[in-house]
Amino acid sequence: VSTEHERIARIHELLARPSQHVLLGIGDDCAALAPSALPQIATVDAAIEGVHFSRAFMREDEIGYRALMAAASDVAAMGGTARAALCALALPAALDEAAFEGLLRGLAEAADALGFPIIGGNLARASEISLTTTILGECPGRTIARQGARPGDALYVTGSVGGAALGLAALRADSSRPPRFAPAVARFLRPRARLELAAELARCASAAIDVSDGLAQDLAHLCRASGVSARLELARVPRLPEFEPLARELGLDGEQLLLSGGEDYELLFSARPEDVPSGFATQIGAIETGAGVRVLGPDGGLRTGSAGFDHFR
Amino acid sequence: VSTEHERIARIHELLARPSQHVLLGIGDDCAALAPSALPQIATVDAAIEGVHFSRAFMREDEIGYRALMAAASDVAAMGGTARAALCALALPAALDEAAFEGLLRGLAEAADALGFPIIGGNLARASEISLTTTILGECPGRTIARQGARPGDALYVTGSVGGAALGLAALRADSSRPPRFAPAVARFLRPRARLELAAELARCASAAIDVSDGLAQDLAHLCRASGVSARLELARVPRLPEFEPLARELGLDGEQLLLSGGEDYELLFSARPEDVPSGFATQIGAIETGAGVRVLGPDGGLRTGSAGFDHFR
Numbered sequence: 001v002s003t004e005h006e007r008i009a010r011i012h013e014l015l016a017r018p019s020q021h022v023l024l025g026i027g028d029d030c031a032a033l034a035p036s037a038l039p040q041i042a043t044v045d046a047a048i049e050g051v052h053f054s055r056a057f058m059r060e061d062e063i064g065y066r067a068l069m070a071a072a073s074d075v076a077a078m079g080g081t082a083r084a085a086l087c088a089l090a091l092p093a094a095l096d097e098a099a100f101e102g103l104l105r106g107l108a109e110a111a112d113a114l115g116f117p118i119i120g121g122n123l124a125r126a127s128e129i130s131l132t133t134t135i136l137g138e139c140p141g142r143t144i145a146r147q148g149a150r151p152g153d154a155l156y157v158t159g160s161v162g163g164a165a166l167g168l169a170a171l172r173a174d175s176s177r178p179p180r181f182a183p184a185v186a187r188f189l190r191p192r193a194r195l196e197l198a199a200e201l202a203r204c205a206s207a208a209i210d211v212s213d214g215l216a217q218d219l220a221h222l223c224r225a226s227g228v229s230a231r232l233e234l235a236r237v238p239r240l241p242e243f244e245p246l247a248r249e250l251g252l253d254g255e256q257l258l259l260s261g262g263e264d265y266e267l268l269f270s271a272r273p274e275d276v277p278s279g280f281a282t283q284i285g286a287i288e289t290g291a292g293v294r295v296l297g298p299d300g301g302l303r304t305g306s307a308g309f310d311h312f313r
Numbered sequence: 314v315s316t317e318h319e320r321i322a323r324i325h326e327l328l329a330r331p332s333q334h335v336l337l338g339i340g341d342d343c344a345a346l347a348p349s350a351l352p353q354i355a356t357v358d359a360a361i362e363g364v365h366f367s368r369a370f371m372r373e374d375e376i377g378y379r380a381l382m383a384a385a386s387d388v389a390a391m392g393g394t395a396r397a398a399l400c401a402l403a404l405p406a407a408l409d410e411a412a413f414e415g416l417l418r419g420l421a422e423a424a425d426a427l428g429f430p431i432i433g434g435n436l437a438r439a440s441e442i443s444l445t446t447t448i449l450g451e452c453p454g455r456t457i458a459r460q461g462a463r464p465g466d467a468l469y470v471t472g473s474v475g476g477a478a479l480g481l482a483a484l485r486a487d488s489s490r491p492p493r494f495a496p497a498v499a500r501f502l503r504p505r506a507r508l509e510l511a512a513e514l515a516r517c518a519s520a521a522i523d524v525s526d527g528l529a530q531d532l533a534h535l536c537r538a539s540g541v542s543a544r545l546e547l548a549r550v551p552r553l554p555e556f557e558p559l560a561r562e563l564g565l566d567g568e569q570l571l572l573s574g575g576e577d578y579e580l581l582f583s584a585r586p587e588d589v590p591s592g593f594a595t596q597i598g599a600i601e602t603g604a605g606v607r608v609l610g611p612d613g614g615l616r617t618g619s620a621g622f623d624h625f626r
Contacts, residue, residue: 023352027538028458029387029522030354030450039336040353041343044399044447046437074342086357088401088445122445124359132401132435132445134357137343145341209342225340 007100007123014104017117021083024119031120033083038138041080045071045135049128057175060099062189064106064131070212071133072114072193073265077210078137079144079202082195084119085111086134090126103131114195141202146225149207149270151289155230156281158197158267160238161215162254163187165261169250183240191265197280201267204276208269214260218268219293226270229290234258235298236284255303259295320413320436327417330430334396337432344433346396351451354393358384362442370488373412375502377419377444383525384446385427385506386578390523391450392457392515395508397432398424399447403439416444427508454515459538462520462583464602468543469594471510471580473551474528475567476500478574482563496553504578510593514580517589521582527573531581532606539583542603547571548611549597568616572608 002010012026019025024032047053047067055063068085075082087107091100111118167188170181177185194210201208209222215237223230237258240246244254270287285296295303315323325339332338337345360366360380368376381398388395400420404413424431480501483494490498507523514521522535528550536543550571553559557567583600598609608616 024354024456024458028460029390030356030393030448032391032452032456033353033355035350035352037348037350039348040346040449041337042346042355042397042399042447042449043343043433044357044401044435044445046401046403046435046445048403048437048439050440051438077342078345080343084355086355086447088357088359090359090361090443090445120356122357122359124361125364126361126443127363127441128439130403130439130443132357132359132403134355134399134447135343136353136355136449139345143337143345145337147341 002097004123010101011104011123014101015108015118019117022117022119025117026120031084031086033136036138038140039143041075041078041137041139041143043071043074043135044132045074046130046132048130057171058189060102061106061109064103065110066189066191067131068107068110068133069191069193069265070263071135072195073210073212075135075137076194076198077208077267078139079141079198079205079208080137080139081198082114082116082135082137084116084136087118087121088132089121090124090130092127092129093125095129114193139202141199144202144205144208146207146209146222149222149226149228149287151228151287153206153270153287154273154283155232155285155287156269156271156276157211157238157284158194158281160240161211161264161266162243162258162261163240164191164263165257166243166247169252173250181246184246187264191263193265194267197267200277200280201269204271205269206271208267211264211266211268212262214262215268216259216293216295222268222270223291223293229288230285230293231288232285232293232295234295234303236282238282255297315410317436323414324417324436327414328421328431332430335430335432338430339433344397344399346449349451351453352456354388354391354450354452355447356384356387357445357447358387359443359445370484371502373415374419374422377416378423379502379504380444381420381423381446382504382506382578383576384448385508386523386525388448388450389507389511390521390580391452392454392511392518392521393450393452394511395427395429395448395450397429397449400431400434401445402434403437403443405440405442406438408442427506452515454512457515457518457521459520459522459535462535462539462541462600464541464600466519466583466600467586467596468545468598468600469582469584469589470524470551470597471507471594473553474524474577474579475556475571475574476553477504477576478570479553479556479560482565486563494559497559500553500577504576506578507580510580513590513593514582517584518582519584521580524577524579524581525575527575528581529572529606529608535581535583536604536606542601543598543606544601545598545606545608547608547616549595551595
């Protein structure tokens with residue numbers, strides 16, 4: 001195992017990238033970015049071994065990749081642009097070089113895919129692996145918050161949901177990654193923060209949140225912040241092909257997985273239908289007066305609430 | 314133990330502060346700050362149970378306070394102004410309410426003392442407590458990096474060093490905190506990030522770093538970044554009253570403690586002597602050509618190198 005200094009040198013080699021916006025990158029007390037005339041946004045997200053990931057069925061580069069993507073997703077949900085990341089790594093002393101470099105490669109791959117540099121961070125010893133990622137960004141358009149949904153708005157989600165939770169369940173059941181689960185496993189292991197949709201989101205959405213805790217719970221967050229209720233129509237919720245049979249194969253209820261499966265990192269938002277470009281997102285319900293989330297099944301019947309992930313329940 | 318949602322509500326109650334610079338604070342996907350015409354700086358620092366702190370001899374509010382101060386110190390070392398913090402908390406599921414709120418009160422106390430708000434963060438479950446703090450700031454004057462020290466500059470440190478390490482050793486030896494160790498214990502438990510010195514630092518320093526890993530090691534970092542060497546004169550290094558006898562009482566070598574004791578969060582910097590205001594800092598040596606750090610004892614004899622803290626050694 002190499003020293004802290006040698007590890008920091010390796011971090012510099014693997015993560016540093018030239019950027020015209022960066023005045024000072026990895027290696028100083030702080031990183032520095034060029035001034036900007038736009039509102040500055042920032043978010044932090046932790047990926048912790050045994051809670052957010054397991055080395056039993058994930059490679060280290062996949063762990064690093066997901067950690068950065070999950071953090072960047074919060075910037076997309078604000079309608080923002082990501083400018084840079086800071087990565088705080090807490091690592092067991094016994095973690096070997098290959099695992100350490102795998103984490104770094106995954107972080108770098110995600111940042112490269114999203115087009116911004118990692119400009120700093122922290123390295124410390126801990127009993128379990130954790131990656132705590134700060135994303136710095138800005139809002140070139142309107143800043144879209146969770147608050148702002150109004151009765152009469154329609155409710156939308158980008159892409160599809162539930163796939164990451166299905167993929168995680170598949171990995172847990174069989175780490176050999178059978179091909180029929182490949183699309184779901186890819187949704188879990190290779191999520192893509194929806195930064196490419198952020199500018200359009202800023203034009204059309206009245207409120208937004210990313211789907212990280214699960215559709216039902218994240219919708220409840222949005223409703224609470226906006227002081228509204230929502231009607232969610234399960235039949236309309238976009239999902240992967242063969243979603244229900246694959247869920248059944250793992251002994252899971254497809255409906256519950258759609259509602260409570262988190263970590264898809266899609267964008268859930270409210271908007272006036274006339275403001276949403278065709279094909280940008282799928283309408284899955286509506287914003288109404290009152291409080292809470294009403295889930296309607298394919299038969300139109302009311303489903304009882306489905307909770308998402310709670311760290312302390 | 315309360316749910317994640319209840320804990321987040323409590324975080325909001327204890328940490329949220331009004332601020333004219335904050336467009337969006339705790340509770341959304343990202344926090345947002347008003348635009349600024351200045352270079353933006355950011356840093357992240359982790360405080361991890363069993364590595365950076367122990368609940369055996371520290372209260373939770375002391376743990377929270379130190380975590381934020383340690384992170385803010387990096388902003389001071391750049392000559393910067395802190396604007397806001399993000400606090401990522403990783404907590405064991407069994408952590409009780411009182412301990413949880415103690416951490417929050419300590420974080421809030423430190424931020425209040427430094428005059429900036431905590432505007433966001435993250436809450437997750439983990440097997441050990443860790444607090445990962447991001448500080449967002451800006452540089453109203455020059456941005457002072459580790460790089461920039463030139464042969465002929467003098468070497469300075471603010472305040473005194475070694476006290477935090479002495480205080481930590483005293484706490485470990487006797488958690489009842491005997492009064493004669495109170496000044497040292499306060500240096501460890503109640504450090505103060507030197508943000509009030511940052512503007513003057515930006516006017517006078519050619520390079521700077523905060524003393525977090527230990528005087529010798531942090532000086533080595535500064536020398537390496539600047540491509541210079543340094544001469545450090547031990548007799549000149551400012552320390553607490555009765556430092557040596559108190560160190561001896563704990564079975565420690567005072568000289569080694571001065572050199573390798575970290576977490577004082579004072580500012581170590583190089584400058585031309587004529588640029589440094591009287592009383593601002595203590596001259597403790599000089600910058601020279603070459604590489605490495607030469608430590609001279611009170612007798613003028615050369616001391617062998619003293620390493621600071623290395624997470625992976």
